[in-house]
Amino acid sequence: MHDKIYLDHGSGGMIAHQFTEQVLMPLFKNPMLAPLNDGAVFELAGARLAVSTDSFVVDPVFFPGGDIGDLAVNGTVNDVAMCGAIPHYLSMGLILEEGFPMDDLKRILKSVRKALDQAGVQLITGDTKVVPKGAADKIYINTTGIGLIPAGVTVGGEKARPGDKIILSGTIADHSIAVLTQRQELGFNCSVTSDTAPLNAMVQSILKITSDVHVLRDPTRGGVGTALNEIARQSGCGMVIMEDSLPIAKEVAGICELLGFDPLYLANEGKLLCIVPAGFADDVLAAMCQDPYGAQACIIGDVVRDHPGRVVMQTRIGGKRIVDMLVGEQLPRIC
Secondary structure, three states: OOOOOOHHHHOOOHHHHHHHHHHHHHHHOOOOOOOOOOOEEEEEOOEEEEEEEEEEOOOOOEEOOEEHHHHHHHHHHHHHHOOOOEEEEEEEEEEEEOOOOHHHHHHHHHHHHHHHHHHOOEEEEEEEEEEOOOOOOOEEEEEEEEEEOOOOOOOOHHHOOOOEEEEEOOOOOHHHHHHHOOOOOOOOOOOOOOOOOOOHHHHHHHHHHOOOOOEEEOOOOOHHHHHHHHHHHHHOOEEEEEHHHOOOOHHHHHHHHHHOOOHHHOOOOOOOEEEEEHHHHHHHHHHHHHOOOOOOOEEEEEEEOOOOOOEEEEOOOOOEEEOOOOOOOOOOOOO
16 A cells, blocks of 8 residues: 555556555445446346446647547547447546637547547536646546447456457557657657547447457556456456567557567557457457458457466467566556
């Protein structure tokens, strides 16, 4: 335990998980919260619903491929979709710093409108607060989404089973590197753009192949490495991934090597992990590749009985290494 809050408490890594388990869960634990998936699943008036909430504090607010507006919409749409649900409605809360340029706000709101239209989701309620200059950093956005879960669909990190295949929808670490290159102190000049995108259509394409999808997860904060560790711990299974199978753009890999970052732990905002029984894997993969955001989808590994709760990587040189959960924050304020 720490006596104060650090950036690492919001990282999605080990320290963030300890904060959830030691501070939040003892006070608020209940059957809907306990699974700690991307959103909560519950029944109301005979319907199965999914709800998720998220806050966005990305710095800078504009970056190659997107901005805080479409990031906020896509992030929450995707979290609802990862519950197997069809997202329908969003709320949005704006926290604005006094002096924030109105033209920048209008630009962000236009991105929100475009992202809503692309995802097929309606904004139905919201709130705006303004704080004195210096009490916030430009703009923060909170979004909450709600969706309906089709009959027969039950997904969650605890449902991974030995023999399942792990499918990744495309290249990793694009979002983190796109944001990183815009931070003034680094001054990078590269062509990497954020992968921020709505994934609900891809999820529905997957579920048309089979409703027997065990896990859906968008590897945002903490990246693929942390997401797989979460699933391994939830399910009590082991994971084996193949280093040669991980899709990483050359420019992203080069920047990571230069700066000492591991792309497995960098955030993605338009990618998903899908864990399905091996018999459905090829058909699910083909469906993902047909989606505009899944053209580079590939099978990256397997769920196994060995080393329960741990993720192991088969390296290019034939060895093995443990992929542990990230302890703290590689890049703060990335979403």
